[in-house]
Amino acid sequence: MTDPLNNLAAPSVDQPRREFVDRLRTRIEAIEARTPKRVFHLAELNLGTFKAPLESAPMTEFANSLDRINAIADEAPGFVWRLTTDDGGPSSNVPVPGADDPLLASNLSVWTSYEALRDYMYKTDHVSYLRRRSEWFQHHDEAMTVAWWVPAGTIPTLEDALQRLDNLRVNGPSDEGWPLTQPRPAPTNHLGETVSSDSVSSEAESSQPVLIPYLTVADAKSALLFYQEVFGAEPQGEVFEMDDGRIGHAELSVRGQTLYLADDFPEMNLVHPAGHGGPTSMALVIHVDDCDAVYEHALAAGAAAERAPANQHGFRIGWFVDPSGHRWSVTGPETSHA
Numbered sequence: 620m621t622d623p624l625n626n627l628a629a630p631s632v633d634q635p636r637r638e639f640v641d642r643l644r645t646r647i648e649a650i651e652a653r654t655p656k657r658v659f660h661l662a663e664l665n666l667g668t669f670k671a672p673l674e675s676a677p678m679t680e681f682a683n684s685l686d687r688i689n690a691i692a693d694e695a696p697g698f699v700w701r702l703t704t705d706d707g708g709p710s711s712n713v714p715v716p717g718a719d720d721p722l723l724a725s726n727l728s729v730w731t732s733y734e735a736l737r738d739y740m741y742k743t744d745h746v747s748y749l750r751r752r753s754e755w756f757q758h759h760d761e762a763m764t765v766a767w768w769v770p771a772g773t774i775p776t777l778e779d780a781l782q783r784l785d786n787l788r789v790n791g792p793s794d795e796g797w798p799l800t801q802p803r804p805a806p807t808n809h810l811g812e813t814v815s816s817d818s819v820s821s822e823a824e825s826s827q828p829v830l831i832p833y834l835t836v837a838d839a840k841s842a843l844l845f846y847q848e849v850f851g852a853e854p855q856g857e858v859f860e861m862d863d864g865r866i867g868h869a870e871l872s873v874r875g876q877t878l879y880l881a882d883d884f885p886e887m888n889l890v891h892p893a894g895h896g897g898p899t900s901m902a903l904v905i906h907v908d909d910c911d912a913v914y915e916h917a918l919a920a921g922a923a924a925e926r927a928p929a930n931q932h933g934f935r936i937g938w939f940v941d942p943s944g945h946r947w948s949v950t951g952p953e954t955s956h957a
Contacts, residue, residue: 664783
């Protein structure tokens with residue numbers, strides 16, 4: 620059998636260029652078939668400073684929850700590895716190299732993808748503890764988390780992770796380390812293809828939402844029904860209900876766009892606009908096929924009228940306020956309505 624790698628020659632002046640291009644592609648495909656793709660995983664470091672020693676009374680609830688939260692991580696899709704003590708204890712008991720404060724604790728883990736880590740953080744009961752972080756951890760103005768890509772099978776060291784966090788604090792986001800709020804795509808192979816263990820391509824990465832509204836609402840269960848009724852929104856994933864009955868996180872898809880919402884958490888200074896009696900400083904704009912129909916539907920479902928639909932600037936535009944106090948502008952094609 621002829622090896623295509625041995626038959627590649629530059630085209631002569633009278634040789635069709637298409638033939639040369641096809642032969643070049645054959646060579647590249649043959650090389651690619653013989654070259655294992657390098658898969659990358661996501662590493663993440665999260666530092667925190669306890670408000671009191673872990674064994675003290677104020678930290679009892681958090682300390683007692685560590686095994687449960689770590690077990691959720693261990694069983695989460697996409698989990699690869701996390702830092703533990705020599706006997707398998709939580710990373711909170713692992714000394715942080717060079718730390719002057721004995722209350723400083725670390726959490727170092729590896730995941731198959733950014734999405735896998737994000738789902739664990741916000742789509743499991745981990746989110747209930749994340750929302751209460753201020754009860755157990757001191758506030759820091761400087762960056763306390765850093766993420767970066769590692770070749771699959773690589774176990775990061777705490778020392779390396781701390782250096783990456785320090786670099787982030789001094790020099791800002793880079794391929795060496797970036798905040799979880801500013802994710803970077805996995806590295807590419809020699810053909811420029813993004814290769815992560817869940818086969819997320821560069822095109823898929825670029826299709827991820829870059830801006831997601833996160834609304835605080837008066838009654839999340841009712842709000843979910845309102846947005847489904849008025850906008851045809853579709854629930855996405857699991858709704859996470861707290862022990863006290865409040866919804867800690869819920870997701871909707873509105874014509875392919877993502878919307879997050881949660882109930883009031885006044886202990887975190889999160890309340891719906893209608894709950895504090897002040898004016899609203901923002902509005903959400905949604906494009907619909909029939910502005911008047913959606914507007915009337917919203918009012919029938921409990922919204923308050925603010926500005927009836929009218930033809931403006933080449934569109935049909937109306938304004939209403941939903942039951943939680945959020946202002947919506949519905950826009951659609953101009954019509955002949957009076």
